[in-house]
Amino acid sequence: xxxxxKTLIGTVGYHILGNHSMPPMxxxxxxxxSLPDYVKVDELNWGPVAVVQMFEAEKPAFKRVIILCxxxxxxxxxxxxxxYKWMGGLPDEEQIQACVGDAATGVISVExxxxxxxxxxxxxxxxxxxxxxxxPEVAGEQLTxxxxxxxxxxxxxxxxxxxGELNEEIKLQYLRGDKIFEEINV
Amino acid sequence: xxxxxLPIAFDEQGNAYLKEDIANPYEYKVVDLGVEQDKLKSxxxxxxxxxxxxxxxxxxxxxxxxxHSVVDLQEKKVLSTNSMATLFRGYEIILKGRDPRDAxxxxxxxxxxxxxxxxxxxxxxxxxxxxxxxxxLGIVMRNILLAIEYLYDHPLHLFLLSGPDYSxxxxxxxxxxxxxxxxxxxxxxxxVHGYDTILDIMKDLNxxxxxxxxxxxxxxxxxxxxxxxxxxxxPHPQSVVPGGxxxxxxxxxxxxxxxxxxxxxxxxxxxxxxxxxxxxxxxEEDPRYSQCGVRPATMADTGVWDRPDSxxxxxxxxxxxxxxxxxxxGILVDGEVVTTNLKELNAGLEEFVEHSYYxxxxxxxxxxxxxxxxxxPNHPWNKDTIPKPGKQSWRDRYSWDTCPTWDRMPMExxxxxxxxxxxKAQRAxxxxxxENTGHSMKINVPKYNLPAAQLEWKIPEHWNAxxxxxxxxxxxxxxxxxxxxxxxxAMQLIRNGETAVSTPYEIPKTGTQIxxxxxxxxxxFLTHHLIVQDGLIKNYQIITPSTLNAAPRAPWxxxxxxxxxxxxxxxxxxxxxxxxxxxxxxxxxxRSFDPCMPCTTHIMAKDTDHxxxxxxxxxxxxxx
Numbered sequence: 152x153x154x155x156x157k158t159l160i161g162t163v164g165y166h167i168l169g170n171h172s173m174p175p176m177x178x179x180x181x182x183x184x185s186l187p188d189y190v191k192v193d194e195l196n197w198g199p200v201a202v203v204q205m206f207e208a209e210k211p212a213f214k215r216v217i218i219l220c221x222x223x224x225x226x227x228x229x230x231x232x233x234x235y236k237w238m239g240g241l242p243d244e245e246q247i248q249a250c251v252g253d254a255a256t257g258v259i260s261v262e263x264x265x266x267x268x269x270x271x272x273x274x275x276x277x278x279x280x281x282x283x284x285x286x287p288e289v290a291g292e293q294l295t296x297x298x299x300x301x302x303x304x305x306x307x308x309x310x311x312x313x314x315g316e317l318n319e320e321i322k323l324q325y326l327r328g329d330k331i332f333e334e335i336n337v
Numbered sequence: 338x339x340x341x342x343l344p345i346a347f348d349e350q351g352n353a354y355l356k357e358d359i360a361n362p363y364e365y366k367v368v369d370l371g372v373e374q375d376k377l378k379s380x381x382x383x384x385x386x387x388x389x390x391x392x393x394x395x396x397x398x399x400x401x402x403x404x405h406s407v408v409d410l411q412e413k414k415v416l417s418t419n420s421m422a423t424l425f426r427g428y429e430i431i432l433k434g435r436d437p438r439d440a441x442x443x444x445x446x447x448x449x450x451x452x453x454x455x456x457x458x459x460x461x462x463x464x465x466x467x468x469x470x471x472x473x474l475g476i477v478m479r480n481i482l483l484a485i486e487y488l489y490d491h492p493l494h495l496f497l498l499s500g501p502d503y504s505x506x507x508x509x510x511x512x513x514x515x516x517x518x519x520x521x522x523x524x525x526x527x528x529v530h531g532y533d534t535i536l537d538i539m540k541d542l543n544x545x546x547x548x549x550x551x552x553x554x555x556x557x558x559x560x561x562x563x564x565x566x567x568x569x570x571x572p573h574p575q576s577v578v579p580g581g582x583x584x585x586x587x588x589x590x591x592x593x594x595x596x597x598x599x600x601x602x603x604x605x606x607x608x609x610x611x612x613x614x615x616x617x618x619x620x621e622e623d624p625r626y627s628q629c630g631v632r633p634a635t636m637a638d639t640g641v642w643d644r645p646d647s648x649x650x651x652x653x654x655x656x657x658x659x660x661x662x663x664x665x666x667g668i669l670v671d672g673e674v675v676t677t678n679l680k681e682l683n684a685g686l687e688e689f690v691e692h693s694y695y696x697x698x699x700x701x702x703x704x705x706x707x708x709x710x711x712x713x714p715n716h717p718w719n720k721d722t723i724p725k726p727g728k729q730s731w732r733d734r735y736s737w738d739t740c741p742t743w744d745r746m747p748m749e750x751x752x753x754x755x756x757x758x759x760x761k762a763q764r765a766x767x768x769x770x771x772e773n774t775g776h777s778m779k780i781n782v783p784k785y786n787l788p789a790a791q792l793e794w795k796i797p798e799h800w801n802a803x804x805x806x807x808x809x810x811x812x813x814x815x816x817x818x819x820x821x822x823x824x825x826x827a828m829q830l831i832r833n834g835e836t837a838v839s840t841p842y843e844i845p846k847t848g849t850q851i852x853x854x855x856x857x858x859x860x861x862f863l864t865h866h867l868i869v870q871d872g873l874i875k876n877y878q879i880i881t882p883s884t885l886n887a888a889p890r891a892p893w894x895x896x897x898x899x900x901x902x903x904x905x906x907x908x909x910x911x912x913x914x915x916x917x918x919x920x921x922x923x924x925x926x927x928r929s930f931d932p933c934m935p936c937t938t939h940i941m942a943k944d945t946d947h948x949x950x951x952x953x954x955x956x957x958x959x960x961x
Contacts, residue, residue, distance in 0.1 A: 204558045
């Protein structure tokens with residue numbers, strides 16, 4: 152991976168939903184990471200349309216984006232980490248309009264963010280999703296022990312991706328906009 | 338006499354009392370909804386087809402509301418409707434037992450779009466309960482903040498969510514006969530918006546690519562930029578507190594707001610011109626469109642934007658300061674103003690749960706308000722939220738929404754109610770920018786890039802989907818002018834050295850204090866009813882505009898506003914086969930309310946197994 156790329160680490164997820172809230176809970180910890188000047192950390196919960204407008208105003212543009220999220224998927228154990236590389240592509244326009252509708256009304260969703268960002272062409276060279284399995288949704292401000300145990304590794308992984316300084320082999324999976332709703336909803 | 342159905346009368350001095358000699362004055366009839374369902378089933382059997390359809394939890398991401406209709410595609414009419422909230426939100430329960438100062442921050446989260454209005458309504462409830470009067474600059478800055486919130490909200494609805502229903506793409510797919518007519522119809526307001534024909538406008542209403550769609554996206558940014566100058570952040574402002582606001586306001590702050598606000602002068606002119614042209618075209622081409630989403634203009638509004646020389650936060654004076662607002666609170670019944678007094682508006686409120694997933698509560702804490710006006714056992718100050726999840730049944734309980742009524746009538750709410758009541762009642766104090774004529778509101782928009790203009794919104798003959806959206810478009814210059822007038826007041830206050838923005842207060846550690854906040858959300862009526870006991874929240878009840886609009890049947894069978902509006906909607910869409918039916922007329926009807934949650938509609942075509950599912954998303958603000 153190339154280093155010295157202007158990079159944004161963003162967290163996406165609702166608060167107070169147990170493991171599903173790991174990304175916003177990690178935000179202050181990510182801010183405390185020792186990161187080079189070209190890496191910025193921000194919460195990306197404030198609406199994909201507004202995020203797009205922020206990206207459009209950012210000069211020079213972010214070349215690499217790392218999104219920390221926690222999406223419940225089948226066949227994963229709690230705390231299991233999957234790193235996706237965003238490959239572009241878009242669902243049909245009706246689906247994109249539905250994403251904008253949700254986005255404009257305050258729904259927090261990684262899929263919406265990726266699709267709307269793609270539609271408005273704000274993703275430049277690289278977008279990665281560090282997606283940690285949260286298990287079933289529960290209310291609360293606590294993480295489970297399995298998720299807690301993964302936090303150092305999550306921070307390390309995000310840092311490696313952001314700086315391009317890889318200390319471990321990262322097995323990438325791939326995510327496309329035209330398949331995203333099928334893949335995420337399995 | 339403003340109450341016709343509740344047992345409240347007034348003596349010669351105007352004091353309210355409970356009518357005597359009525360054994361159970363707040364009794365009501367509960368009808369069996371099964372009778373209607375049986376009739377519907379029988380009708381479908383005669384036509385040779387019965388179908389049982391499971392309606393999933395609804396939306397793709399954050400299901401909250403579903404709408405079920407049965408339509409007869411041969412007769413082209415709607416046979417049955419049910420509006421159902423599928424999500425329990427529970428802010429009333431979350432807030433119980435907390436410090437009242439938490440309420441503004443927590444209740445703000447009821448919505449991902451209109452957090453500021455919840456925070457403000459909460460602050461007003463506490464101000465009434467504790468007798469806190471904010472300083473003038475705190476009041477006018479709050480007015481500006483919330484007017485700007487509407488300037489974010491209305492374009493979003495008009496162009497991003499509702500606008501595509503009138504775009505070339507959608508009209509071409511559902512009523513293609515209108516496209517050539519639109520191509521040959523000149524736009525009357527070309528001088529303002531620049532479009533030559535109606536079809537030119539429709540093309541730019543196309544979702545994702547149309548210039549009007551994209552322009553609205555950029556205008557939401559302008560509004561947000563202005564908003565955060567005062568609120569600190571959007572959508573959940575950090576600075577709205579009981580007693581005013583918590584940010585220092587300087588000339589620089591106001592200048593930052595001004596440079597954004599003035600962009601809405603031209604945008605207000607353009608938006609009203611666009612929607613006047615579009616809606617006039619539809620209504621002239623086919624007058625049956627006037628029945629799309631039609632229902633009586635029976636509406637409630639809390640009013641909004643307080644006068645700094647009038648607002649003192651007290652219950653005692655709320656009729657006075659309510660009537661002094663830039664938008665007049667009150668009740669309209671079939672287009673006539675029944676009251677503009679907040680005390681009467683408050684006393685007439687009830688919430689029913691017969692068709693909702695809640696248990697009925699026992700007891701009645703308050704039999705009257707502080708002035709002796711009788712209150713129902715179903716009044717929000719007496720209500721307790723007791724969730725009771727259960728099976729969905731059109732015959733019994735089918736929604737997490739309650740059924741709020743005023744004087745036993747389901748009430749509609751919207752930004753347009755604010756405009757309708759204010760124009761009709763003619764109670765708002767005079768303003769250089771606004772003139773209420775009793776049949777219209779004239780809005781004097783100053784020059785920016787476009788020349789100055791006087792816009793006039795006229796009370797329509799039929800209250801339908803098109804008129805709801807038209808009025809919402811006029812709410813853009815209306816809100817902008819209120820913001821501008823308040824901005825001028827803020828400048829003058831700072832020049833005068835009146836820079837205080839909040840009033841200190843303490844929460845009493847003992848005793849009971851009650852209050853209600855009445856302020857408008859982007860989509861209308863919003864109340865928070867609060868009881869504080871020994872320094873903590875004992876009861877908190879929120880009625881949002883969508884609590885009113887999405888209500889299920891009343892116990893006595895009256896449909897909620899969505900349900901009624903859709904029942905009255907003719908099917909004008911063109912289709913060859915039932916499978917091609919898209920349900921655009923019903924969608925226009927529901928979307929015209931700016932439904933306040935991700936809402937999905939299910940439309941079942943009679944005698945077919947065709948179920949249409951469409952999203953009618955707007956803000957994620959909540960029901961209960």
